[in-house]
Amino acid sequence: MSNHALAERHRLTELLAAAGPDAPTLCAGWTTRDLAAHLVIREHRPDAAAGIRIGALAARTRRVQDEYAGRPYEELLRLFRSGPPVYSPFALPGADEAANTVEYFVHAEDVLRAVEDSAARPLPPGRAEALWRRLPMIARLEAGRRSPVRLTLAHPDGRSLTVGPAGAATVRLTGEPGELVLFAYGRGARTVLDVDGAPDALEALRHVLPLP
Numbered sequence: 285m286s287n288h289a290l291a292e293r294h295r296l297t298e299l300l301a302a303a304g305p306d307a308p309t310l311c312a313g314w315t316t317r318d319l320a321a322h323l324v325i326r327e328h329r330p331d332a333a334a335g336i337r338i339g340a341l342a343a344r345t346r347r348v349q350d351e352y353a354g355r356p357y358e359e360l361l362r363l364f365r366s367g368p369p370v371y372s373p374f375a376l377p378g379a380d381e382a383a384n385t386v387e388y389f390v391h392a393e394d395v396l397r398a399v400e401d402s403a404a405r406p407l408p409p410g411r412a413e414a415l416w417r418r419l420p421m422i423a424r425l426e427a428g429r430r431s432p433v434r435l436t437l438a439h440p441d442g443r444s445l446t447v448g449p450a451g452a453a454t455v456r457l458t459g460e461p462g463e464l465v466l467f468a469y470g471r472g473a474r475t476v477l478d479v480d481g482a483p484d485a486l487e488a489l490r491h492v493l494p495l496p
Contacts, residue, residue, distance in 0.1 A: 288414045289381045290367075292388035296323075297365045299395040305357035310394040310471055319391060320360040321353035327368040385411075386418050389462065390469055397471070407462050416443070416461040419468065423447045427468040432488045433481070437464045440477060455481030455489055472496060 305317040314322070325348055326333050332348035352360065368374035374383060389411075396405075407415070416439060427435055428447030434454040438444040439461065446454075457467060459476035467473045472494035479486070479495060489495060 288411050289384040296388045296392040308398040310398050317353050321349045324360050324363045327372045327374050412461045415465050420445050423468045430492045433485045453485035455485050
């Protein structure tokens with residue numbers, strides 16, 4: 285069975301190492317050092333990581349992340365590369381694959397695409413399919429929650445899913461699964477094959493989610 289999370293972990297570590305600690309990322313306000321610290325506390329400090337999702341705890345998470353960001357960059361990369369410790373929820377069977385395949389793919393692209401002339405890379409077919417399987421939940425929780433229009437996200441092979449407010453105008457985006465995942469997370473996309481919708485619907489969407 286393919287371990288897509290492990291493959292993306294290795295790719296992300298290599299990109300962080302190549303970029304160095306002070307490179308920009310697509311995560312607003314974060315350098316590669318900040319991103320590496322975020323990745324480490326998710327796995328190594330579950331007591332402090334809750335603020336990633338829970339606003340009331342965000343201040344403590346920021347404090348702990350800042351403390352980790354002060355560590356040597358090579359140490360952060362070593363901790364991340366080594367995987368979750370035994371006490372981490374991500375060490376439970378199947379948890380790393382389920383929770384981190386998309387997480388690490390997106391953050392790898394956050395590093396790669398922060399460089400203006402970087403090129404989007406084709407994904408192995410199995411990796412692309414793994415991202416497509418996870419797209420419905422991501423689309424509902426991320427793009428669907430923020431979008432003022434209905435969104436139909438379509439695979440080039442004809443499969444599609446629709447999220448967003450019922451009764452609103454629809455915008456259809458057709459592209460590879462990785463690009464649709466990045467769009468859903470608000471990162472934009474580089475190789476979306478087609479965007480179709482009424483001009484006023486497209487304009488409304490652009491206010492909350494970048495379009496290619």
